[in-house]
Amino acid sequence: MYKRKIYNKILTWKKESNGRTALLIEGPRRVGKSTVVKEFAKNEYESFILVDFFRASNETKALFDDLSDLDYIFLQLQLTYHVSLTTRKSAIIFDEVQLCPKARQAIKAFVEDGRYDYIETGSLISIHKNVKDILIPSEERKIQMFPMDFEEFRWALDDEVTVPMLKNLYQAGKPLGQAAHRKVMRDYRLYMLVGGMPQAVESYIQTNDFKQVDDVKRDILSLYHDDFFKIDPSGKLSSLFEAIPAQLNSNASRYQVSGVLSGNRAGNILEDIAELKDSGTVLVSYHANDPNIGLSQNKDLTRFKLFTADTGLFVTLSFKDKDFTENDIYAKLLNDKLQTNLGYLYENIIAQTLASNGHDLFYHTFTNEASKRNYEIDFITTYNRKICPIEVKSSGYKMHSSIDKFSEKFSSRISRKILAYTKDVQKDGTVELLPVYMVQFL
Numbered sequence: 001m002y003k004r005k006i007y008n009k010i011l012t013w014k015k016e017s018n019g020r021t022a023l024l025i026e027g028p029r030r031v032g033k034s035t036v037v038k039e040f041a042k043n044e045y046e047s048f049i050l051v052d053f054f055r056a057s058n059e060t061k062a063l064f065d066d067l068s069d070l071d072y073i074f075l076q077l078q079l080t081y082h083v084s085l086t087t088r089k090s091a092i093i094f095d096e097v098q099l100c101p102k103a104r105q106a107i108k109a110f111v112e113d114g115r116y117d118y119i120e121t122g123s124l125i126s127i128h129k130n131v132k133d134i135l136i137p138s139e140e141r142k143i144q145m146f147p148m149d150f151e152e153f154r155w156a157l158d159d160e161v162t163v164p165m166l167k168n169l170y171q172a173g174k175p176l177g178q179a180a181h182r183k184v185m186r187d188y189r190l191y192m193l194v195g196g197m198p199q200a201v202e203s204y205i206q207t208n209d210f211k212q213v214d215d216v217k218r219d220i221l222s223l224y225h226d227d228f229f230k231i232d233p234s235g236k237l238s239s240l241f242e243a244i245p246a247q248l249n250s251n252a253s254r255y256q257v258s259g260v261l262s263g264n265r266a267g268n269i270l271e272d273i274a275e276l277k278d279s280g281t282v283l284v285s286y287h288a289n290d291p292n293i294g295l296s297q298n299k300d301l302t303r304f305k306l307f308t309a310d311t312g313l314f315v316t317l318s319f320k321d322k323d324f325t326e327n328d329i330y331a332k333l334l335n336d337k338l339q340t341n342l343g344y345l346y347e348n349i350i351a352q353t354l355a356s357n358g359h360d361l362f363y364h365t366f367t368n369e370a371s372k373r374n375y376e377i378d379f380i381t382t383y384n385r386k387i388c389p390i391e392v393k394s395s396g397y398k399m400h401s402s403i404d405k406f407s408e409k410f411s412s413r414i415s416r417k418i419l420a421y422t423k424d425v426q427k428d429g430t431v432e433l434l435p436v437y438m439v440q441f442l
Contacts, residue, residue, distance in 0.1 A: 063076055225238050285361035288362040288363070307352065387413050418431070
């Protein structure tokens with residue numbers, strides 16, 4: 001198993017909860033939920049039972065229909081899985097719990113009983129579709145699992161030095177130097193290409209062959225499309241997902257729903273967008289109509305941009321017009337030689353980085369009254385009780401006219417101004433010029 005940061009979050013829950021709550025780990029398919037939970041249970045408990053509801057028998061699923069005799073349920077689980085459970089020293093894992101909603105509902109009774117710890121995993125692609133007839137347990141604590149971030153990716157490559165070094169330089173406000181920066185940028189582009197889905201990372205480590213990595217990612221995308229059609233047989237969700245790279249590449253100020261689903265507008269598909277967001281496969285950035293502290297209070301649900309939760313999948317989705325993404329495309333991307341505007345690719349990795357670090361995604365567009373020119377701030381976060389505008393460049397281009405005009409309009413609200421680009425750390429007046437690989441420290 002690859003080292004994952006969520007392991008420590010689960011450990012914190014175990015120590016703080018001490019059996020008073022269950023833990024639900026949500027996230028997209030193939031992100032590594034089951035693997036990390038099994039590893040955690042193996043290391044942190046005397047014994048555990050893993051109930052995989054994808055494979056569980058109907059008899060096992062039926063155990064959760066009647067909660068009048070918990071002793072009987074626990075006895076049957078131990079007999080079925082040939083595991084002996086010890087009070088307060090064992091755990092029961094409900095894997096893919098969305099496939100057995102009654103088991104999720106039973107968490108309330110199990111936690112009140114207090115004998116064991118309970119960890120659930122669920123793919124959001126269907127978990128909310130299966131809760132309409134059950135009582136969601138208030139004893140359930142949720143954490144979201146994202147694809148591997150850049151540091152986890154480097155850990156998988158046996159590099160535990162790079163990211164701590166970058167963090168020290170970031171905190172000191174110091175540049176890396178030209179040679180070191182070029183090396184880290186190449187490593188970062190490699191991460192963008194492979195992505196953070198554990199199977200893709202494993203394929204890269206085992207084969208060092210981008211085509212085989214791409215095949216793995218295509219399999220994952222195919223799995224997602226199958227799931228979308230299970231939710232919505234009309235194909236709307238699949239079409240919305242498929243169009244993400246083209247929509248970002250168009251440089252429009254919002255996702256143009258009518259260009260993807262003829263006759264539809266954003267206001268008509270709010271439930272579909274919520275389904276995509278809940279799936280964990282998509283990140284939604286909403287327009288902040290009045291950018292200020294409390295960004296979520298000013299978001300416009302009908303004006304949004306969509307990103308894929310994993311930039312490696314985004315790359316494959318972008319170039320899937322051929323039978324496979326040819327190695328020369330990957331090589332050119334890796335070496336920054338592809339003759340195309342890759343701004344949308346860098347926007348996606350910044351969105352992924354911000355989301356995995358706990359930031360909700362917002363952006364802002366506005367028109368300068370004097371020049372009548374339109375401007376856009378790619379991302380807005382909060383910092384020290386004020387807002388922090390972020391402009392993203394796919395090159396070393398240092399102009400930041402959007403931030404400048406935004407600052408003129410909202411100067412009293414702003415704490416920091418950041419241009420994320422592909423060159424080394426610099427300062428340009430009050431604007432911080434940060435290489436894209438340092439956005440993880442915001």
